[in-house]
Amino acid sequence: MALDGANDGMVQLLTPEGQLVEHPDFSYQVDDAEAREWLRQMVLGRRFDIEGTALQRQGEIGLWPPLLGQEASQVGAAAAVHPKDMVFPTYREHAIALSLGVEPAEMLSLWRGTRVGDWDSEVRRFGLYTMVIGAQTLHATGYAMGLQLDGMVGNPEPDRNAAVLAFHGDGASSQGDVNEAYVFAASYSAPVVFFCQNNQWAISEPITRQSKIPLYQRARGFGFPGIRVDGNDVFAVKAVTEWAMERARQGQGPAFIEAFTYRMGAHTTSDDPSKYRLAAETEHWKLKDPIERVIAFLRRRNAVDDGFFTQLDQEADDFGAAVRDACKQLTEPDMSEIFDMVYAEQTPWLNQQAEEYASYAESFDVESGSHS
Amino acid sequence: MALDGANDGMVQLLTPEGQLVEHPDFSYQVDDAEAREWLRQMVLGRRFDIEGTALQRQGEIGLWPPLLGQEASQVGAAAAVHPKDMVFPTYREHAIALSLGVEPAEMLSLWRGTRVGDWDSEVRRFGLYTMVIGAQTLHATGYAMGLQLDGMVGNPEPDRNAAVLAFHGDGASSQGDVNEAYVFAASYSAPVVFFCQNNQWAISEPITRQSKIPLYQRARGFGFPGIRVDGNDVFAVKAVTEWAMERARQGQGPAFIEAFTYRMGAHTTSDDPSKYRLAAETEHWKLKDPIERVIAFLRRRNAVDDGFFTQLDQEADDFGAAVRDACKQLTEPDMSEIFDMVYAEQTPWLNQQAEEYASYAESFDVESGSHS
Amino acid sequence: MTTMTLGKALNSGLRRALDADPKVLLCGEDIGKLGGVFRITEGLQKDFGEHRVIDSPLAESGIIGTSIGMALRGYRPVIEIQFDGFVFPGFDQIVTQLAKFHFRSHGRSRMPVVIRIPFGGGIGAIEHHSESPEAYFSHTPGLKVVACSTAQDAYWMIQQAIASDDPVIFLEPKRRYHEKSEVDTERVPMALHQAAVRRHGSDITLLTYGPMVKTCLEAATIAAEEGTSIEVVDLRTLSPMDMVTIFESVRRTKRAVVVHEAQRSFAVGAELSARLTEELFYVMESPVLRVTAYDTPYPMSRVESEYLPSVDRILGTVDDSLAY
Amino acid sequence: MTTMTLGKALNSGLRRALDADPKVLLCGEDIGKLGGVFRITEGLQKDFGEHRVIDSPLAESGIIGTSIGMALRGYRPVIEIQFDGFVFPGFDQIVTQLAKFHFRSHGRSRMPVVIRIPFGGGIGAIEHHSESPEAYFSHTPGLKVVACSTAQDAYWMIQQAIASDDPVIFLEPKRRYHEKSEVDTERVPMALHQAAVRRHGSDITLLTYGPMVKTCLEAATIAAEEGTSIEVVDLRTLSPMDMVTIFESVRRTKRAVVVHEAQRSFAVGAELSARLTEELFYVMESPVLRVTAYDTPYPMSRVESEYLPSVDRILGTVDDSLAY
Ligand SMILES: Cc1ncc(C[n+]2csc(CCOP(=O)(O)OP(=O)(O)O)c2C)c(N)n1
Ligand SMILES: Cc1ncc(C[n+]2csc(CCOP(=O)(O)OP(=O)(O)O)c2C)c(N)n1
């Protein structure tokens, strides 16, 4: 079976040319205001990403994993998240983070090395970025089991229900933890939706190294539905995610979404994709840009005018400036604070090390920075 | 061959009543001598198992995991193993071990605590028993990758080819390692066949805790065929395993076999199944006994007479006596040997500990066993 | 005061914790109907239901990882690992996730997760069933590590560990599960992270924990007959270690021997040696000596009594120390 | 003699090993076309093919577990772990399988598997990218653990590790990958499990390895100006440790300070302290002191220079030791 997603039951509602298409199971009830808002979120997400890359180039942050190309997957998914739901990201979900209200500064501090995890995940409904590939899928499943225990699944009043959205990558699908998350989710019918952004690459390894068949088929072997969606189509992503989250909230158990997309940029700012993939591939995917197709759609419908774009450009520019500012104004950490971060209940042993460090640091202040 | 198996497609060639049945994809070319030999192996396997349990009761060994009920799965699988193939067991594969020529004493020494792993796995083509659930499935896959590198896959001359048969349990299917083994096997098209003895229980947990859908369906999500076979039907197991191993040898990659069977006994001699399962369930499975149906088959065909059974009983009795003897004659280990078992190239540090131990032990001999 | 086995004390402590706080959950393989392979959770699923005493799929990483998620949701999962040697498939979730969550959330996310591990040998078992993995956990910042040695401690320490807002590796000396001793279910217990002087002595201190406490006490009894006064300190807590009690003891006796079942190198004995030397360099009259298993994998059970520290080896090393 | 970076020396060493023995394979994530995230395997897949330089699926347990299988089949897999913090998903296969195979097969199955791990901090990275997990491995019987610190050692030690019939955890000081030094590709090297005295001195011995060797040498240079003669021993091998060289040095200087990036407790410093105290109790004029990271998870990179041992902290501790 071909992996290009052409005719593999991939849900698409908006073509790359910006045309709505019919799908037997999913549909987009056209709402121009909504579409404009998603466009806006994608544009701001992309701008944030570009600033991130630039800030790394300027030495303001140490590393940046670009999301370029994955805006529709993330903004579409965000649109399906309800206030009581919970999202567990990997490390590239900057656009959904923004959409859920995480502050740019809270995200940048991690990459600048001034903080470890900087947002309140319970308040934002957005877990901490997780670097150990796949580990968060189990946390997500456990959190979903907690929702069940809390009686927040399957209630007749939709408002009382909640579900979990767990992100992972195509590469991550090979990790034991991720497959164990599928097992647990299925075993307990936990309200968790696995949202796999198949961006075709795990650093330099193509998806074919991880799986020779489409990833969405994996889920069925664990006993829950898997579905492939055009990850560059914000309408389709929203529709499919809404469906999956809703059935989870209603107590119908887990689902798996393969958002078929593409990592347009490098894996991170340390990466050099020219070593392992052809520029032609990237060029090809440019034609499927998630933002362009919504613009084309809205223009065709005359749902936007030039004023809209001028204003959006301005907002993006202002946002970009604010992001740069916020980054540079991040407070430097103080080494002494780390000793209190280890435990909820501090230990004498660590206290002693904190004191040891304090007196060492003090001797330095006194000696103005050099050992005598 | 279509492998989606009509009505759950469990392959069965011999009914519990001992009647041959047709299957569109698999068949048993009746060979009475062969059938008698498999019956013999099953009878001896069962006898070995009964001796194991008895030896534990008598305090001769510390623990025993009974295979009772799983004789056909193991003997049928053994019949499909060619001399260059390699088998990786879990810890309950006593019957296939015997069929492949592992000595009873070599198996018993592990459970008696006189040796760790006692057979030469390269010579026996049978890996060491593995207690960490699922770990061996990765070794099996790596070994299969090694066969590929050795050019032992896909040759036109069948004799030059080989494959690996990897055992695991139904419970093991939840382990990350096992799922990673599926990923690697698929990714490299490694010549490995996963042979899952679904005996319905992982200690006290029913299969439904691990998977809500039939286990054989798991494999397809990883991109290779999965098939369910009546694990109490030695003819079917042989046919299906032969098919899977042969396609692996020919370079068509991995396959998964779910041998649907039942653990008639306790998990181990330390276990008490009455705590968690109904006697009625066990009774029900007694009707599907793997040995009885071959006897009925052979009797119906007049391919055996009473003399055959007298002789077989005698052989089993002699074998049982030999097993008991062999167990009691196992040499006691010497503590001093363990220091040389750790590394291929001994270290001075461990040498020093060996000497330390030696002089301590010597002081004892001198003082005849008590500290002064 | 009632007399119970260490195993029963754990069962009673777990029961009381489940009773006291509806957020407490038990998770693990076979802990439901079977009550665990050691029957420590016997009867608890029957009384608290399948939602609070949860049989888990056979996957340690999954058990620990989902417990982290439940803790994020406000629960207090208590995990049973079936045997010491089977904790390693979950090691990544313990070391990179559980231990670090409080730190990496800048203190926002608490991780009140307890991982119960039956540990140690001496029960004639096959491989992976007799190991002492405590050094791996003690080396890991963010975890707390404790070991009980008596029924009384088992009863109270498990409740204290569950009440702790930090992740606790809770080590249970499996070969002592069936040993009976007194339990005071009323008395306010000592703090979780405190060591206990089990026997007072003046010539030398034995520092030990878990299954070896009893062995050390036996050694001390024999030594007393021979005129040597041994103090036995049950560490109880390996991370953090109660250095106040330890230093106080060794400052008096001026000699220390560490006894543990874990292999010798890079383990608890080494750390204690380092700390004692750092603190009491001028006090010590002999080096800290170690009586431990040898630096090999756990061997076939027929030699385990020689592999593990014994009364004789302890007394021999005490003599060595006193000879300095 | 040629000059090359430590990273290039590893690359050349791997190339030579691949050339010398067709059974040598490289396995890991992104080691093929990309040449690894640190480019240590650059060009090797091109020259030796996809079957000898194997890009693996993203699963560390799978990589290590299948390598064990390949070793059973007679191959000599050399695994690259991408960063120190990502070795833990494979920890079970390392500790319960790889380390024990020789033992549990009564010596029949050899495990010539090398696990290369770029380790340590100081590179301004995010979490899990700067850790020093060596104590976990050193505590594990059946493994051998080495760390290189110079291009010369990188070149030879990797070849020796590959030639070894035992599993070797091969630690590479990632922050030194780009540092150049002389490599003699002809000279018969010293044995793998030997320590090297990098600088001779008489007042005190610094015991260190990996990335801290350079830092210790810098400290020694500064101390020399102030009149203190520091000997710097590069341990090179943590399991087994070369106690002959270590004891010889400390017997002369009578004082020792251990320096490592790993957190302090239950680590290499503790083990060295214990062994030195056991062996040289009457010789030592001060306790073995430890300059290490603190017992916290690796922190945000903006404080790492204060978290890790520095020349200043080393010299401060040297003063403390000399003050006894
Ligand atoms: C356990 C683990 N192993 C290796 C890495 C190094 N690593 C970071 S990202 C990455 C690739 C991830 O690919 P994928 O899951 O497809 O996500 P993507 O980066 O494409 O979003 C790797 C190998 C890691 N972070 N964690
Ligand atoms: C990693 C690990 N966890 C737990 C155990 C304890 N244990 C031994 S056998 C077993 C059940 C295995 O069930 P299954 O895979 O179905 O095999 P069966 O015993 O039925 O043959 C468990 C949980 C173990 N051996 N290894």
Ligand SMILES: [Mg+2]
């Ligand atoms: Mg990807």
Ligand SMILES: [Mg+2]
């Ligand atoms: Mg089973």
